[in-house]
Amino acid sequence: MNTSQTVEQLQAKWITPENFQLYGQVIFPSDDGKAFDLEDAQLNLKNGTPRFYIMRLQKRGRKFHKITRHVQCTQCLGSLEGKDWLIAVCPPHNDLHEPVLAEIAAFRIPGNCFIKLNEGTWHAGPYFDHEFVDFYNLELADTNVVDHFTYDFLKNHQLEIEMV
Template sequence: MLKQELKVMSTTITLKQLPAIEITSDNFKPYGQLIIPSKDGKIYDETDAQLNLANGIPRFYIMHLKKRGRQFNHITRHGQCTQCLGSLEGKEWLMAFAPPENKNYPDIMQLKAFKIPGNCFIKLEVGTWHAGPHFDHDFVDFYNLELSDTNVIDHFTYNFNEQDHLRFEIVL
């Protein structure tokens, strides 16, 4: 990761570049599952999203996000459910992840960014730290599967600026 420094209210914030890698089922495994198209009629197996939505009412909706850029200073996790995200209209997007941990902070040494094509979706394991979605498009619509109250009672955020004086930029 390359470093760059920014001055913010007399505190130096270090900007670290996080290279985005192409997502594969194998390299994404510590964070969740990559779900790719399969033939109609395929029997359910381990390649299908292994969901945990037992702790509430599932919510499946389309999330409209406007230009987000590639920088972030917050990362979030959900401890009650898995979460699925995918873009509509085939738009490529970026997201950063740290493995699920039973801690109040992510493992920065395991923080990775992925380039995610628009013809698949991701399923995050319970507790996976995630920052994004990020993209350069004017907007992207995402389908999102989580619990109806995930963003109310199951939304734990870690602030890299406040805790570590860090900000990240996903680079291609």
């Protein structure tokens, strides 16, 4: 049995609304009083009680081997204090129960915006180079209990991915 592990490097690109549209939305500041439009987060929180909270994450490097998705709701993530961060994503392909490895992309997200992940978008992160980052997170109250599907590249492909 071959138990050797491979580390694949994934180049992180600076996020834009255009290069992120397969996975969700990028939301930048807008003037107060602006009418709701397609530049605002298009949310799906209808399948439960919304939960908006601040989570503190400690630095854990840039490597991952697990990727997760939520199919019942959208999820919004943004850092506090203007700190930049990284996330890896893969389009939903809701008919498949695993991400398509060739379609995984990594993004660097500046601290002046947040992202909204579409339902079913696979994601690994947030990752960052700071000692810790506080993130605001909008999802459902029970998302991590009843709507949390994880795929393990290490277990299934002896693969770890590193965002560079």
